[in-house]
Amino acid sequence: MLKKFNPTNVLQIGLLILLIVSIGQVVFWIIDQVNYTNTVRDEFLSVLISTDPNEESTIYSQSYIEKLYEDSESRINRVIWEGSFFLLVLIIGIGILTVTIRREYDLRKRQQNFLAAISHELKSPLASIRISAEAILLDKPSSRYNKRINRVLSDVDRLLRMIDNLLDTSKIESGKVTIKKEKVYLKTVIESCISNFSEDLLENINISLNLDKGLDIYSDRLILESIIANIIDNSIKSCNAAKSSNIEIKGECKNNSIILAIKDDGMGYPIKDNEMIFEKFYRSGDELVRSMPGSGLGLYIVKKLVSLLDGKIISTSDGINKGAIFIITWPIE
Structure with a gap:
C-alpha cells in the first residue's frame, strides 16, 4: 500500500x-x-x-x-x-x-x-x-x-x-x-474494459485495436483497467458529443518502453487546455452549454494512477471537434 x-x-x-x-x-x-x-x-x-x-x-x-x-x-x-x-x-x-x-x-x-x-x-x-x-x-x-x-x-x-x-x-x-504487480496482457485488459460498457453506449462507436502481438506489461491489473476504462469512457463521451464514432487504440514496445495510444475523432478541446485537462474537476468550456457529460474526475484519476505505476501520460488536441489523443508510456521492468 x-x-x-x-x-x-x-x-x-x-x-x-x-x-x-x-x-x-x-x-x-x-x-x-x-x-x-x-x-x-x-x-x-x-x-x-x-x-x-x-x-x-x-x-x-x-x-x-x-x-x-x-x-x-x-x-x-x-x-x-x-x-x-x-x-x-x-x-x-x-x-x-x-x-x-x-x-x-x-x-x-x-x-x-x-x-x-x-x-x-x-x-x-x-x-x-x-x-x-x-x-x-x-x-x-x-x-x-x-x-x-x-x-x-x-x-x-x-x-x-x-x-x-x-x-x-x-x-x-x-x-x-x-499495488499488486503481475504480468498482464494489454489486449486482454483492453477487451475486458470494452466489454464492461453497455451495448447501448457502444451502439454507434467503432473501436479498433492495433497492438503488437503478445504485448504485455508488469503492472497492477485492476489499476490498469481503471486507467484504460476511464480514457475509453472519455473518448466515447467525446464521440457522442461530436456525433462521431471512431476510437483507435494502438500499443507497441519501443525504446525500452510500453506505449499505449488512445485516439478519438470526437469533441476534442482547445489547444490551451493541454496542460489543464488532467486537473481535478477541470472541464473545458462553459458548463451551462456543455454537451459532453462527466464529473471532471476521470482524467484526474488517470493521471494519478499512471504516476503510481511509474508511467507518464500526455494528451493533445488540435481544437474543438478535432478529436484528441492520449499517450501513456511505461518503462519496461
Missing part, C-alpha cells in the same frame, strides 16, 4: 519551524540591541570621564551619567517590549493559522469519508437494478422494451463509473491505493 505525505502535517511542521526560527531571530535582535545600547553608553562614559578631570566638571558629569543610564535603560525596556509584542503576535497568528488548517483538513477528511460512505451505499441498489435489468433481457422482451432496458443498463453503468471515480479519488488522496 502506498502512503503519501499528509500535506497538513507537513504544513504544520513548516509553521513550527518558522515559529522557532522567528523566535530565535527576535531573541537575537533583543540581545543585540541591549548589547549595542550598553556598548554605546559605556563608550560615552569612558570618553566623558577621561575628558573631565576638574571637580566642577565631575559634578556636571554625574548628572549627565545618571541621565545617560536612564536613557539607556529606557531604550532597553522599549526594545524588550517591542520584541515581546512581536513574538506574542507571531505566536498567536501562527497558532490561529495552524488551528484553521487543522480544522479545514478534518472537514475535508469528513467530506471524503462521507462521499466514500454514500458511494458504497449507492453501489448496492445500482448493482441490484443492473442485475434485474439483465434478467429481464434474458426473457427476450420485445424490441420496444429491449431498447429501454438497454438504456437503463447504460445509465446504471454511467452512474457506477462515477461512483467508482469518487471512490478512487478518495483512495488516491488518502494514500490508500494498493
